[in-house]
Amino acid sequence: MRLSKFFLPVLKETPAEAKIISHQLMLRAGMIKQTGSGIYSWLPLGLRVLKKIENIVREEQDRAGAVELLMPTIQPAELWKESGRYEAYGKEMLRINDRHDREMLFGPTNEEVVTDIFRSYVRSYKQLPLNLYHIQWKFRDEIRPRFGVMRGREFLMKDAYSFDVSEEEARRSYYKMFCAYLNTFARMGLKAVPMRADTGPIGGDLSHEFIILAETGESAVFCDSELVNMPPPGLDLDFESDLLPEVEKRTKYYAATEEMHDQSKFEAEVPEERRLSARGIEVGHIFNFGTKYSEPMKANVMTSEGREAPVHMGSYGIGVSRLLGGIIEACHDEKGVIWPDEVAPFKSAVINLRQGDDACDAACENAYAKLEAAGFEPLYDDRDERPGAKLSTLELIGIPSAIVIGPRGLKNGVVEVKNRLIGTTEEMSLDAALNKLTAGK
Template sequence: MRLSRFYLPTLKETPGEAQIASHRFMLRAGMVRQQAAGIYAWLPLGLRVLKKIERIVREEQERAGAIELLMPTIQPASLWEESGRFDAYGPEMLRIKDRHDRDMLFGPTNEEMITDIVRSSIKSYKQLPKMLYHIQWKFRDELRPRFGVMRGREFLMKDTYSFDASPDDARKSYLKMFAAYLRTFRRMGLETVPVKADSGPIGGDLTHEFVVLAENGESDVFMDKALIGKPVPDAGTDFDGDLEGIFSDWTSLYAGTDEVHDEEAWSKVPEDRRLSLRGIEVGHIFCFGTKYSAPMRARVQNAEGKEVDMEMGSYGIGVSRLVGALIEAHHDEDGPKWPMSVAPFHVGLINLRAGDEATDKACAEIEAALEAAGVEVLYDDTADRAGEKFARMDLCGLPHQLVVGPRGLGQGEVEWKDRATGEKSNLKLDEAANRIASLVKTELDRLAQ
């Protein structure tokens, strides 16, 4: 992609409202633009990251056996009256009257609607288990939206719902999502930890938050250091097999939010492994039994011929929030440092003298060779000053930078910079594209394992 064609409205000044790094860099790099409090337009650079996150989430959901559908954003209030949540939800629900004065709402979540869909077609345990998910914009009318996309009002979420005929089977569905989540975040280059969470008034043990460890996190987390860097289930994992081993392997190490913190269990963690940190919640999984199926009469005949309420679970990932969380976890003072799998482009190519025959030709050749190898390139072909180009490329945070100038070209060389480490070195012009393409591929493969 040539920058002259792209739409990248970067800002030189840091907007006053941005208190944390991710918010600051997303505005400055032209990734998003606020259109109303907590409501953002995703500009091209930001949308590319959002779509890559979405793709990883989708691939891991499919691997775990979940099937994609798409529920609408606008829902009828009647479904929420069935579950009792229409009155209970409070002012965060965006309530709407349509032209016929019917009560509608912009979905903040979809338990009611998916239960309605499934109860209409599933009548027997033989049709179960089912895990259905969608990736859709939700709206929660936060009193004080802040921190950019981290706590917006309109946000993109992946939510999966599982339906089973017995609590034992529901646990199996839960474990599938638990394992899928471990893989999902790691593939994005994120260190997340599953943390025991508060199950609220419903009770039950089966609920975990997945948190990214980051200074600007909103929750306090107490955890065993041994959880950090733990290998996640690999791509060959059999999700229809027994996942209890994976689950106990992770959950036998202490990790809890402050809401459920257990001093006694904590005291048994060896002192040098006790970590108390801040975390950003990026996923929450929950097995809630018949909370919705019972009032909404979503029932199946079980193997014994008895009518039972379906056992359900729900499993969320904050897709748009992850863009912010990724920056919080990976940045320096100049901008984000994107992991390869979620980088908006893999390589930034800078032409130091756009319009010069030699640098134009060299850049066009590198661009073509990289793109032919499946590498995504943002090519700065503008006439801007060198300093401006360097700062802008750092702000974009692409993993690799290649800088082509007349001086280097004279010696048959281009400069390569690794954005994450800041290391620079010179590459032979005729080897640069191959070399970088191979580094990109290796890193993508490593993250996909």
């Protein structure tokens, strides 16, 4: 992508309404624009990152055996009345009436809709286990939306819903998602810590939040450092044989958010040198809620014993748009965003320090063409701008690596290679630079 043809409205000053670093940098880097209270338009740079995150989430859900569908944003109130949640959910649910005065709502979650889909088509235990998921925009009418996409009213979520014939099988589905979540966040360059959580209005008896550690995190967390340092299950995890050991070795360690924290238990179970008190951001939440929805909505299956029984369910959410803000909170410096490779809007950049200089233009075009041919998603800053402005923009938007080409360097047969993550700058030939950037692909 040539920056002269791209839409990137960066800001020099931080807007006064932005109180946390992710909101500040998303506005300054031209990733989002506020359209209404807690509602944002996603501009091209932000949308590219959002799609990268969404694709990783989708790939890991597919790998864990979940099947994608798409449910509507507007739902009939009658389904929620059937489950008993319509009045109980609270004012965060946006209730509306259509032109026929039918009660509708803008879905904050999808347990009722997916249960209705399930009961319409599934009759036998032979059709189980089943896990259905979608990635869809949601709306919750927050009384005080704040912190940009971290606490907005409209947001992109991945919701998965598992269906099993028994409590034992339902827990197996829960553990499968538990491991899939750890791998999902690890692929994004994040270290996510699973913590036992309250089930809240979703219901059930088993729930975990996934917290990424960040100095600017919204919640206090307390955990065993052994858990934080544990590697993810890995992409070669066998969901059939390796599942339970992977979960057990993580859930045996103490980990809690401030709301669930038990100081005496923390001190009793965790050696002092391993006690970690930090800040964190919730980016995922999973629930095992049994028959909470299947019983009132009569989502039954025939068991192997020949009797009808309500199906056992779980739900599994990842805040896709919230994750983008969380990654920035965990990955930034005073100059701007530092994107992990897999979610970066562009994997590399080519910076022309003197646009219009024949030698610089030719070298940049050569580098851009070769990076593009290698599938390395380059952003070419071909604007007629001052070098300082170009370099500042590069640092602000957080491209992982860049080749910087100027007339002085070319006379000496070298270009600069910048690594945003570790903050290094190296001089080398253009061919060596291209080899260095594409070597890991």
